Structure formats: C-alpha cells, structure tokens
Amino acid sequence: MKFGIDRPEGLHDTPREVLNWKLFWSTAVFGLLGASRGLDEGLVGGMVSLQSFKDEFHLNAGSATHQASVLSNITSMVQLGSIVGAFLAFFLCDRLGRIRTLQTLCLLWLVGFIIVVVSHGNVPQILAGRFIAGLGIGMTTVVGPMYIAEVAPRSVRGMLTNIFAGSVYLGATIAFFSNWRASVNLSNNSRWQWVAPQFAHIGFAAFFLVLSFTIPETPRYYTIQGKHEMAEKALGNLRNLDTSHPYIQAEIIGIRNQLEREQEASRGVSRWGKLRELLLIPANRYRLMLGVMSQVLGQWSGANSITIYATQFFGVVGKSGESEKLFASCILGIVKMVSAYLCAFFLIDFIGRRRSLYMGISLQTISLMYIAIYLGVVGSETLASGKMTPSQHQGAVGSIAMIYLSGVGWTMGWNSFQYLVNADIWPLRLRALGSSLVMCLHFLNQFGNTKAVPDMLLALQSYGFFAFSAAVSLISLIWVWFFVPELAGRSLESTDSLFSLPWYQVGRQGHKLAPDTDTLQIHEHEKDASAIEAQHMEHAR
Template sequence: MYKQTFQDTPREVLNWRLWYGIFVFGLMGAARGLDEGLIGTTASQASFIKLFGLKKPSLSKAEQADLLSNITSMVQMGSILGALIAFYLTDKIGRLWATRQLCVVWLTGIAIFSASAPSGNIGMVYAGRFIAGIGIGQTTVVAPTYLAEVAPRAIRGLCVCMFSGSVYLGVMLGYFASWGSSIHISNTDQAQWVVPNCLHVYFAVLIATLSFFALESPRWLIRVGHHEQAARNLEKLRKLPAEHPYVRTEIIDINDQLERKRGTTMDTTWLGPVRELVTVRANRYRLMLSLMSQLLAQWSGASSITIYAPKYFAMMGVSGSHEELLATAIFGLVKFCSAILCTFILVDFIGRKRSLSIGIALQLVSMLYMAIFLVVDKSVSADDAVQSASQKHAVKGAIGMIYFSGFGWALGWNSIQYLINSEIYPLRLRALGGSIAMTFHFVNQYGTSKAVPEIFLDMTTGGTMFFFSCVTLIGLIWVYFFLPETSGKSLEAIDAMFELPWYLVGRKGRKLTRDAGSTAEAYGLGMEDAKEAEKAEQREKGVGESS
C-alpha cells in the first residue's frame, strides 16, 4: 500500500517549499525536548542544587523530592494551559501567527527563569517555567496540525514525525550542553546551568524568524474562507498548477469534507465543535484514541526516564555527577537516532500500528529487566557497594536496558502519540481534538514528573518499574484491539474507518475500507470520478500503445 501510494504521488510534490515548511514546524518539537533534556540535568548541577537548596540537610527526603518535583513539573502545569488555548489561537489567527506568539511567550518564561540566578528566588523559577510552559504546550498542537495538513499522504507519517524527532534533538542537545557545562564551568558559577538553558532562546528566535518565510496551511485558509489564497499556497506547496488533478481534487475534497461537517454541527457557536466531538459516535471513538494514547504513553515510564535520566543512571550504579551526565547525554543520542530512524523509515514503511507495537514490546522487555534487577540487587546504588563479577554484568545489562527502553519509546509511543492525533480528526475538529489530546498529555506528564520522586520512596525503585511494566503491557493489548492503521490514506479518506462499528475500527478498519476507491484516495476524488479517471488512464495507455 505504501509503495503504491508513493508511486501515485507526482514527483513535483516533493519540493523545497514543502520541505521548508516541514523543517520549520518540525523544529518546534525541540521546545519540549530542550525542557525535558535540560531541567533534569540542570537540577543535578552542583551550582543549581546549592542555590535552591535541593539537598538542604534541614529538609527531609520527602521534602527534597517535593521541591525537585515542583521545579521539574512547573513547565507541564503551564503546558496544560498552553495546550488548552492552542486550539482557539490556531483556528483564530492561523498556524503561522500562532507559532510567532508562542515563541514570544516561550522566550519570556525562559528569561524570567534565567533571571533567578543572581538572587536564588525560587518564585521566579516557578513563574518562569510556568510561563515558558504555556508557549511550549502550544507547540504540541500547532506544529502537528500544520504538518498533517500540508503533507502529501504518502509521506504524512514522515512529516509529522519530524516534530517527534525534533523532541529528541532538543533532548540530546540539552543533555550534552549540561554535560559540557559541568566539565568546563565551575561548580560555584551560576553560568553552569544558565548557559545550557540559553538553547531555549536560540531555538525560539530561530523558529519565529523562519516562520515569516513559510506558507500558511491551505486547509486553514479554506476553513476561514480565503479560497484564492489557499489555492495559491497549495500550488506552491505542491509545485503544480491549480488545474492539475492532484491540486484540484485536493481542494475539492477539503471543501466537501468541511461542508459535510458544517452541515452536521450542533450550532454555530464555539460550543458547536465541542458538542459535535462528544455526541457523534465516530468522534467519541476518536476522542477515546486520543485520551487513551496519552494516558498509556505517559504512565509507561519512559517520559519519567527522560526527565530524571541522571537519577535513573544513579539507580543502576553509575556514580559521580560527570559520569551520570555523560551517560545521560549518550542516552539522548540513542533516542535521537531512534526517532530519526522511525521518522524516515518505519512509520510510513511498516505502518503506525506495527511500529507502535514493536516499540511497546521493546519497552516492556526493558522495563521488566530493570524491575527485576532493582528488586534483586538492592545495594547497587550505594556508594560503598561491593559488586561481584555477575552483579557487574547485571549492572551493565540494566544500563543497557535504559538505552533499549529509549529506543522502544522513540519507535513507539513518542512518534505515534503526535501522529495519530494529528490525522484522525476531520478538518473542523482537528485543532480542538489535538488541543484536548495534548492537554491530557501534559496533565499526565505533570502527574508523572510530580509523582515519580515520591513513588520511588513509597513503592521502592523496583516496585515503580514493575508498575510501569504493567502499564506498558496494557498499552500493547489496547493497541492491538483499538488502534486503526491509517498509513497511506488521505486525511479525508480516514473518515470512512470511523463510521464502522466500534469493535471493528481497530482490528479491521483498514481492511474493510481499503477498497473504498484506491484511485480516489490517490487523487482525493469521489468514487464516480475515480472510475472515470481509471477509464481515462486506460484510454491514454491504449492510444500510447497504438502510436
């Protein structure tokens, strides 16, 4: 199916204007990645620990864990608000201006956070990270929405996964920046953690600047009635004239879908799309996919490993702050390479569902090994622990499993949680559905980042990893029964799957709808137009052969 879909795509479609837009909006994934990569490593820097009293003797272990979780989770709190307002801003002012305003908010928050260095004001840390989170939270709605809307269906998985790949570009750069500053900047100098966090500034300015040379989404322009501008933008993005069947029928398909959804909406107020989302059966299934994918992904444990990576390596026996940060930096490199592999090869080539299932299975094996290891070898993280030869081999295996879990996460949940939510919703509900999904995403990420330090104390490290393993197993079962395969289908053609009975969508949705006009899907035509197009192709072949 993938091969046929790619062959049906005109060569002109894959042009520099398309790739430029994909690059700009894909780069926004680095916003989340930088925060996840920097805050955990920042909180392990000696200068930061001393300034904000993260290991103050007067605080109990629980109070120290609570202080750390408050600092790390504040961006997730802001991101909840950012994701909530993103659907309104994205639909109201467009994908481009939504990008520019979120970059300003993001920059403002980082400036306040960095300004806390001279005084050690913890309130400025909280405020700055909350405000930065409002901007960062919006990226998870704005970017995947734009990428799904401008991408040709043959490479839609690749295009949307550019965002998730950039998440780990940010994670990797954040890890290496913190490791480098720990080596080259004194432990007594606050620049040790301020300098790495300047990466936020570089990326926000770069994305905002590049957005002025990108093209607005034709689907959004049609939605707000700017049909002529939409046609011009689609011509440029596809590098084809407006009369070409690929362009002409894509516009027709977008208009048809939008008109059908307008005809079925509950009212004309802002509550109309909300009511439509929760009262229409097909949309409720979509909403279930969004919420469950976020719930299962965030509580599978991989996100907490990303945020608290130095702590996890310390649990597995890596001692010394420099060694922990170096191991963490290598972990970021593994995740980045895995995300790129998934982006360019696996998601479109082997399909969303298979890629996710393989990733979850790898993650499950890794989590189980770490859980068993931590239950059996309870002294591994002690500074004066004496390990036997077999224990040392087990330690190396546990460290390797951290990297292995990162590969599974990048291949599975990390990529699919953005891709699925960007392509399952119809145009009218896409921004709203994505906004709800990412709000729920950050609610759960806040829960994990806030809870993990204390869960380690209450459930022990081994018990915590067993908990994550159970959630991962549930996720694997859920994917098999409920998640439909959407690769190779146009955004408009995906609608047909959700009209099936709920118990068929996940397991047989693609099979039962795959014959719903292959030529129609290739060019966005209706069934009757598809038959006429096939007859015309046959006539042209006959003429060519006779000549």
C-alpha cells in the same frame, strides 16, 4: 501478519513534483519545534542535579519529602504551563492561523526563559518563568503536528509528522551535552554552570521566530476561513503543480467536501457545538478515546520520566559521579534521537502505525521488566554502596543497556504514535479542538508523572517504579491489538468512513471494511484529464 518493508502506500499515486523543497522546508520548520520539549526534558533534569543550582535554590535543605516536593515543582512547572498552552492553541490556531500561533508561542517561550536565567535564587520567579515558557512549549505540540498534517501528502504524512517526534530527542541530546559540558568546564561555585545551558532555549525560540516569516499558511486553514482561491493557490504552490492538475483538484475537492459535510451537520449549533459534537457523535468519541488512551498509556510507561530524571536513574543502576551520569544521559539522548529519525524515515510509513507500535512497546516492556527484576534482586543498598559481585556488576551493565533499549522502543512506538494520532484522526472542523484537548491531557499526564516520580521512588523503591511501568506497557499491547486502526497512507478526509464503523470493527477490521476512496478519485481525475487531452489532440489532427 506480513512484516516486509515496501514502499509507503499511496506513494505511486504521488507526482514527483509534490515532494519538493517548499514542502520539506515548511514541514522541517514546524517539525523541529519538537526540540522545545526535548530541550526542557533534558535540561531541567541535569540543571537540578548540578551543585551550583542546588546551592543557589537550597535544594538540599529540609527533609527528604520537602526536597522531593521542591524538585518536582521546578521540574514539572513547564508541564503545568503546557496544559494551558495546549488548550490555548485551539483558540489561536482557528482565530489567527497556524503561522501567527507559531509566532505567539515563540514569544512566550523566549520571555519565559529570560525570566528563568535572571531569577538569582528566587524559587517563585523561576517557577513563574518556567510556567510562561510552558505556555509556548505546550502550544508547539498542537500547532507543529497540525501544520505538518495539513500540508503533507498522505503518502509521506507519517514520515514528515515524525520529524516533530524525532526533534524531541534532538533537543534532549543538545540539552544533555550542554549539561555535561557545563558540569565539566564550569565551576560548582558559579551560577553560570546552570545558566549557560538555559540559553539553548532562548536561542531556539528566537530562531523559530525568525523562520516563521519564511513559511506559508496551510490550504486547509484558508478553506476553513472561506478563502477558497487562496487555499487552491497555496496548495498548488506547496505541491509545485498547476492548480488545474488532477492531483490538486482531487485534494481540494476532498477538503471542501469534508468541510461542507461538517458544516451541514453542525449548522445552527451554539458556540459549544464543537465540544458536544466531539463528545456525542460515536465516531468522534472513538477518535477522542484513541487520543486519550495513547497519552495515558504512553506517559505512564515510564519513558519520559527516564528522560527527565535520567541522571538519577543512571545512578540507581550503578553509575557514580555527577559527570559520569550526565555523560551516560548524553548517550541516551543520541540513542533516542537516532532511533527516532530512523523510525520516521524508514519505518512508520513502510510497515504501518500498528506494527511500529507493537514492536516498540514490546521492546520497552522487555527492557523495563529486566531492570525491575535486576533492582529487586540486587537491592538499592548494594548499588548505593558500590560493593557488587562480578555477576551483579555485569547485571548493572545490562540494566544500563536496557535503559538505552527502552529508549529505542519508546521512539519506535509511543513517541511516534502520540503525535501521529492527532495528525491522522481528526476531521478538519474538529482538528484544532481535538488536538488541543489531547495535548492538554498529554501535559496533564506528564505533569502528574513528573510530580509523582520522586515520591514513587521513595514509596515503591526503584524496582517498584520499573515494575509499574512494565505493567502499563503490557496493558498497552492489548489495547493496541484491539482498538488502534491502521492509518498509514490514508488521506485525512478518508478517515470519516473508517470511524463510522461499529466500534468493535474499527481497530481490527477497519482498514479492510472502509478503504481509502480518495485514491480512486485521483485516478478518475487523471482518466478524465487524459481523455480530454486525447480529444484535443484528435481535434487538432
């Protein structure tokens, strides 16, 4: 297997004008939406660890089981709202378009956190506010990658989609630093210690609402609506090319042909036809399997739990003092953010989806196994007492390093793939429905994971939790090897032939048996245009 880094496949076929500021501005706005998830994952973990929040909402009252239940309810409520929001995005994206959906989710996100900051110790109110905000945050995971996939040239689709994945940890880093500075500079007796960091949500939601009025709708949405002239004009504007250019014509023809094939196949079906189409056609079932398994395996590999409960986990492996644990979380946020963007810009489109996934899951597995073994050998009582031998202390430092390394593996592997899979696999007619269902499952798993982790730490102890996550990662490597096809550099429309192969050939041999034919179409259009131009010149002479 070749691991050398080359230019992204298809980049040599991409005219220079295509990679322009209009494209990068539009994809940056939708890409930065990923910060919404990261903000919440980072803020809520630190928020519930702050003494001011514990006192206001009485988190230290009752039995250990009761405390774990209240804690998990508050932390997981955004995930619960996001399940509904991700499904709601399916209806809004197809009915209102990608831009109007963005504006709707920003309003929900904004209103939800206004309710949170004025809750004043009322647990049902903070749960309601976080649920409403979750509706908007859940929609970001559908509309963000969808928009980018529909406007990005195939040669850099992976890189641009991963702006969204990287932005999750931009948001988490901002959140971690906000919590840390609040714990240092604001009094434990002031509710502003936990309220002030929450204004990051309000600021980001308002920011994206304003920016939504500066970006265009996608050509593929116009095509679905039958507005073909607007679709052609929008694509020419995004690509910075005349609509008669061979590159534009080849892309437009590919979009229209796929939509016509889909409409012909589904003509006369009921309103539930799309769902039946998704479940009954083998190619679509394989697509759905890829989306479902990537969410199940990725979410239960433990990485998101470590982000949400970072302060608790740093305490488990030897950090003491609230400020010290929050600062260690800040470093984790920086590590994940930097590695996510490095992977997006220098890895995903260069060595491919499969190889990045192999490398990332392998790093994650090694890290989790080390931590599980260390915690099992040393024991939680020794760590809690702080009375460790020099070798045990060195092992604790190694465990902290492994938490950081697992973050690198996560951003290189599952974090990128869980969004790329939705961007890469779906046909145009099913993109909104398929993406919504997969992201509903994403948040359902995250909700269950967030709810379960406090109880898992009580039942399995810390070493058991990390051993469980390592086992999931090992299973993931086998699944990737057999089922995940390489989609780097392919056009969205070319995946039909790939997923039409027998299921046992898609992952291992699909790239060879069903190559991308859209490149050939572009070359044919370019040859035809060159021939016509030569004839005109000959006639002029």
